[in-house]
Amino acid sequence: MYFRNISKVEVEQKLEEVKSLVKSYVGRGVILYLGDLKWLLEFWSSYCEQRTKYYCSVEHMVMEFKKLVSGSEENNKLWLIGISAFETYMKCRLCHPSLESLWELHPFEVLVASLS
Numbered sequence: 001m002y003f004r005n006i007s008k009v010e011v012e013q014k015l016e017e018v019k020s021l022v023k024s025y026v027g028r029g030v031i032l033y034l035g036d037l038k039w040l041l042e043f044w045s046s047y048c049e050q051r052t053k054y055y056c057s058v059e060h061m062v063m064e065f066k067k068l069v070s071g072s073e074e075n076n077k078l079w080l081i082g083i084s085a086f087e088t089y090m091k092c093r094l095c096h097p098s099l100e101s102l103w104e105l106h107p108f109e110v111l112v113a114s115l116s
Contacts, residue, residue: 006057007057011061015061018065018068022068029077029079031078031079033082034082036082036083037082037084037089038084040058040082041089043058044091044092045094062099062103065078065080066102070104080103092105
């Protein structure tokens with residue numbers, strides 16, 4: 001899902017799809033693979049510095065995923081999995097609130113040398 005520059009209506013539709021999926025697996029949970037988080041982590045770190053009073057589709061998505069990750073919506077559970085370079089991940093920790101704390105991220109490091 002690419003949430004940059006889409007309308008609030010489109011964000012709500014996408015989020016309803018995810019919520020419906022999570023609800024359909026009640027008691028078991030859903031793992032959502034987000035792919036490379038570079039765009040999101042870089043956006044979040046720059047967004048934290050210049051917050052505006054205008055609607056931000058990425059912030060909306062981040063906060064709604066926070067509710068799903070924490071299980072606050074009807075005791076459903078969503079786990080997010082994504083990848084990023086270490087430097088990019090460190091950027092997500094600098095903001096307040098950090099994506100690390102919002103989404104309860106737990107980094108798992110894989111050394112590049114071990115991938116061969």
